[in-house]
Amino acid sequence: MNKILIVDDSPDIRLLLGRTLKAAGYGVSEATDGDEVLPAALSFEPDMILLDVSMTRVDGFKALAMLKADPRTKGIPVLMVTAKGHPTDLETARSLGALDYINKPWAHGEVELRVQWALTSVERQRQRETQIKAERRAS
């Protein structure tokens, strides 16, 4: 069972995402603001992080930068959750190393699909890397 960390300062959004993802069979943990992301990621060791962009204390971009700066967490795939959806925001998110983004409000089933796709693609990537390593070793 994959574990997902939900980071949002709105309790209703956390509740919604939690219930959606639990229903889809994921293990869920929550963080209430950007500054709680790194400790939560270290203790919970999630397979994926859903990170809100607009937060009060530390916004999503800063939290993302912190995650990517730490070697222990930089491998965790991050999906940004945003209501802004402005192209520059997406660009920023991508350049900082986010895998994908989910726009509010999302369509029915979109969150589960995007999470699943992201996890699958990360898994495939890992398998390919392992394969390449094995081939190199073999050759």
Next chain:
Amino acid sequence: MHLGVGTARLRRSLRSLAANDGADRFRLIAYAPAIAIILAVLLVELGLGGLRSNTGSWLPLVEVSGVLGAVLAGALWFGWRQSRLAARAMTVLSDSEDERRTISAIGIGSNWDLDLNRIFARFSNDVTTVIKYDRLTITTARSDGRMQLEFVAGLKATEDEIGGAIVSIAGSPDGLRNPTNYGLHSQMTVPIAAIDGTITLRSRIPGAYGPPQVEIMRQVVAQISPGISNAIHYQESQHRVMERTALAEIGRAATQEIDLDSILMVVSGALANLMRFDHLGVIFTEPNGGPATVVCWSKDGLLGLKVGDKVDLDGARNSSGILSGRGEDPLGLSIDGGEAVDEQRLWMQVPLSERSHLLGAIVVSAPGGAVLGEEEADLLQRVANQIAPAIKNAQLTAELTKAVEERRAIAAIGRAASTELEIKRIVTVVAEELESIMPCDRFVATLTESGSEYVEIIYVTGPASPGSEIGDRIPEPTQAQRQELDSRHAILRNGQDIPGSTPATDHHTGMLSWIQVALGEIAEPIGYLSLRSKDPDAYDMSNVEFLEGIAQQITPSLKNARLFERELELRERLDFQNRELQAANAAKSRFLSTVSHELKTPLTIISGFVDLMIDDGDKSDEQHADTLEIIRKNATQLGSLINDVLDIARIDASGLRIEPTVFLVNELVVDLEKGFQQLLYSKKQKLITAVPDDPIWLEADRSRVSQLITNLLSNAHKYSGQGAEIRLSVAVEGDHIAVLIEDEGIGISEEDQKQLFTAFFRADNQVAREAGGTGLGLVIAKSIAELHGGDLWLNSVENQGTTVGFNLPGITSEPVVDPVAEAESLRLSQRSRLFPDADWDDIGETA
């Protein structure tokens, strides 16, 4: 024997006659008959002796002897008596001897003294030894034919004025009007030929003076006359020396000074020693005709003369002679504005001409007692002749200086016109230069506005005049003035109603003359220059011509500068509009971005939970109830958010409508208190209200006022902690209600307070973030207050609390209940809770 006595007497008489000179002539006369009788008797006796020897009888001899004896005795008695008479006469004669000695003494003192006054003083003292008096006066004749009081000794009268003319009264040569008032009953007057004058003595004793006294006075006067003549000659020669000195001084000033005032000051000073006057003025004829001008006058307003006054000198021009008189002067100046004319005042007017060309006149004014006679006229004429060339010179210099000044002004204006690009700077130079060379108490420059009947004042100097200050617009010249402008470039008004483009307020500032010149083509001027003066005759045609020249000189530059300024203005306006648009655009982007974020979050929650509920159809009712509660909360939030956004859009487009009704404020507060109970309970907060017991009826939009207070109370609730107190107080102030909402919340920093009233601002702190909300509430509240004609203010200290106050006008009395309005307000109150007055078309049109 009796013969011996007789001869002895005779001898004595003759001896004393010889010794006593003429004084004993009286004795000789007295003895002469006695001696004659004695001689006759002796002759008779000798003759009779011859007869007796013929007859020999003694009887006739005895008879004859008796007769002879009697005759002899009688002669002796007569002689004795005569000698007594002679002796008495001698005493009398020796008295008059003393008198003659005194008289001689009086003469002695006067002969070497050169001071008339001292001579008179000594005389008045000495004369008391021969004649008693209580008052002695000496008068002299003056050149004007009147008598002048020179000296008074003894009793002085109030009318005495030494050096003054005597008001002639019959029988009173000393000018004493009422001698009996002073107790003076006797009087005698003796002429003094040397001074063409008189001496008058007066005494308290009635009948004190008779012919002997007159005789004595005549002698006395004869004694002192040579001395007086001498002194007078001396004084006259001294006067002549002074006259020479004065004329020399004036001549020197005339050659050295080129400034009229200086020359005239010297003239006035030099003449002061020679004649009695108190005011001296000079009047100049204008070189090109017209009235003469007073250029120097020692006392403003006397006889109506002031420096700069225009006077009619035709009198002087025609007579070309000296005029003098008493009282009103021939120039007719005393008629208006001047002091009341003193009937006794003297004036004299002497022509001032150079080579038979009349330049003007010297005018002298003196008090009634002074002398302005032939001598003075002669002196003034000589002075006039001496200064005339200098004055002509000074006049020419002044004209030349004026021409030089004008050239300089033209050059300065030309320089400004060719180098300056700003209209104001060009006009400033024009104003400064014109003020320095022309009479100007107020200068106004105006520019026309295309397509307008007004001109705009772009520069003004002189006294402030409301309605004609810089930037004010005043009407263009009228059609009549335009026609006048058609023929000339300029309008000139002296001492008349100042017309047209000059506001009536000019009269209040005392402007009496006016000159205006059009700038540019007469048909289409770009503006006007006008000068005003308090002097009613300030301007003439030479000023007009000069101003026209200036106008021609600066018009092209002004046109140029105007174009340049318009272009600058246009560019600035464009830049400004551009910046405004950019700012508005940025604000709109920010607003849209924030709004979309704020809208999307509750929408996401609502749709997400709805999806969950649909997916998890088998979940328990309890779980559904929780989810529905979340959905409802977010839907409400979304609704109020949309309302706020709509309100802001309306405010932005000035479309927020106020629909006033009359309602009870007290009730509104109670309603709000109830409505907030639940919200307050969630944070254990307490709302304390303070509203007067008396009903407060307010004419305002009830739902908007409710929204206003709700917004402020929600803010207070949001930004205050658990268990805090919130105070709401209402007071009536005149026709306003004043409402205060105070909290003990986190407050707002000074920096944040600056942008509190901009849409979507929300103080950047955790509590604010957690509190949610759009940040639009305060903006909307303020707009509602302002739409009602009230205002809203905020006072806050960080971490201590915030006080927001607002006031609304519209206090009114209890309304008569109108069933229609009642029904309408009920209808309004039953509108949709989410969108009570949403009107999308309305927004779309106005936003």
